Amino acid sequence: MANKIFVYIDHFNGQALPASWEAVGVARTLADHFSSVVTAVVLGYEVEGLANLSIEYGADRVLMGDDPELKDYRPEPFAEMVSQLTTEAEILVLPTTSRTRELAGMVAVDLETGMAPDVITFEIDGDAVLATRPIYAGKLLTKVVCREKRPQIITLRTRAFPKPEPDSGRSGEVIRVEVVMGEVVTEVTGYTESEAGVSLADAAIIVSGGRGVSSNPKLTPPDEITDEKEQEMWRAQQGFALVRQLAETLGAAMGASRAAVDAGYIPYPHQVGQTGKVVSPDLYVACGISGAIQHLAGMRTSKVIVAINKDSEAPIFKLARFGVAGDLFDIVPAFTRALKERLGK
Ligand SMILES: Cc1cc2nc3c(=O)[nH]c(=O)nc-3n(C[C@H](O)[C@H](O)[C@H](O)COP(=O)(O)OP(=O)(O)OC[C@H]3O[C@@H](n4cnc5c(N)ncnc54)[C@H](O)[C@@H]3O)c2cc1C
Known part of the structure; x- marks a missing residue:
């Protein structure tokens, strides 16, 4: 050969x-x-x-x-x-x-x-x-x-x-080598960056958030936000800030479920799954993600999966190596604090 x-x-x-x-x-x-x-x-x-x-x-x-x-x-x-x-x-x-x-x-x-x-x-x-x-x-x-x-x-x-x-x-x-080609009928007229800094496919660690990240009932939106959808978006922003802190502590890229993307909590380039990115990181942390088959299609081959979900029956736990059944709004900040201590950050 x-x-x-x-x-x-x-x-x-x-x-x-x-x-x-x-x-x-x-x-x-x-x-x-x-x-x-x-x-x-x-x-x-x-x-x-x-x-x-x-x-x-x-x-x-x-x-x-x-x-x-x-x-x-x-x-x-x-x-x-x-x-x-x-x-x-x-x-x-x-x-x-x-x-x-x-x-x-x-x-x-x-x-x-x-x-x-x-x-x-x-x-x-x-x-x-x-x-x-x-x-x-x-x-x-x-x-x-x-x-x-x-x-x-x-x-x-x-x-x-x-x-x-x-x-x-x-x-x-x-x-x-000599470049010999037939007629080239298409032309690239330019590039637009969809969002800087998202390189899920290459990331060794990914922390992802799902619909559950917007569901903190303890959070009361400011009085001026009266519209229900805007209140949901506000809650999602607060929730994703916690997930982002965990990601930053771990030096991880941010992922998301389609439900979170469709709801507008986070842009599409972060979506993991059948109609998003297929990833294989060393560590995948799923926060408030149920584990629908279409999501699993994108992260199933991750080497270690950690799931945080308040529903102990959520399908994501079947795939996870480590699972925490509980409220992500308590667990994610505690996890971040413990990691910061360990890592001396
Ligand atoms: C053709 C097709 C393609 C699709 N492609 C994709 C894809 O690429 N990627 C993808 O992700 N999905 C995809 N989907 C959608 C998929 O079927 C699911 O609807 C989606 O993955 C659900 O997202 P989720 O887990 O965030 O939301 P949900 O299923 O609503 O789950 C939310 C989870 O959060 C938990 N939760 C709620 N509150 C808390 C809390 N306080 N603490 C802890 N846990 C909490 C709940 O217990 C629940 O398990 C596709 C669907 C179709 C039909």
Whole structure:
């Protein structure tokens, strides 16, 4: 399998997502198993730094398409380029991101092969990769293999595999490839940041709040807030301030259930679940979240789950490693205080 393990480096403006390095780590493991080399595919504009970094993380050679036409990711030209560059590949590994979900699918169609998305673990069976991925909102795990066609394409769930340490002493070859594409029919006209600071997919710790966070009956809104919805929003703000303090103490990202997002307590980029972000942190703390299947679909693979809920029958407790059945308005501040003491904050 010489030169047959390929990995795609997903990035934004030359900044790789950490998940790309996790993918390089998996490609390295596969290449070592098959006594092969890792070929990274880097596409973009002024991406030489990224190509060199790919070698530090474990690639042996890099196919680099560096062209102003590739400055902005668009599915058609990127799929065309990746398909051209990976026709000889046995295995193509990608991180799972919103871009690579479509990219990997389009490349699989172009190369008439199969793909397994959102892989959380795998085994090697002969020269085939037996990939395990969650289905039905994470209720079932399925094993997928592509025996006949090549390349076998797998996209890896973020944080399901370790990120290798970069080694600035590693050497490898960067090969500039000619960028030949058909007509590119779409143009990116700009970017708008939806909300700064939310990087749930990469977070090692997430503290999430649900509808329960707005339900503190002991809190009386100021007299001037008379509207019922505004009173609810005020309560939610007070409740989320407690959850945020816990998150800050732990150095965690803030997550939320869809009920909290739909009610307007917190913006959509924080939503975890089937129609939000899929996360796999080391620690997930769910405050006032019942544990509906659609929420569990987004955080089921967290390594340690802590649930705080006043209903001891709430489904979240079935999944949680540690559960506290009680009022979050007592428990969350007490938890934060205890952590601050422990951490000397
Ligand atoms: C197609 C589809 C897609 C969906 N996608 C998603 C998704 O991506 N993410 C998602 O989260 N949901 C999603 N949902 C919605 C999902 O079904 C649930 O409605 C939602 O997850 C419920 O959010 P919640 O747990 O915050 O609210 P609830 O189910 O209302 O639970 C609130 C919890 O807070 C507890 N509580 C209340 N007060 C306190 C207190 N003082 N102290 C401690 N606990 C308290 C209650 O006991 C309760 O368990 C989807 C639904 C559909 C149909």
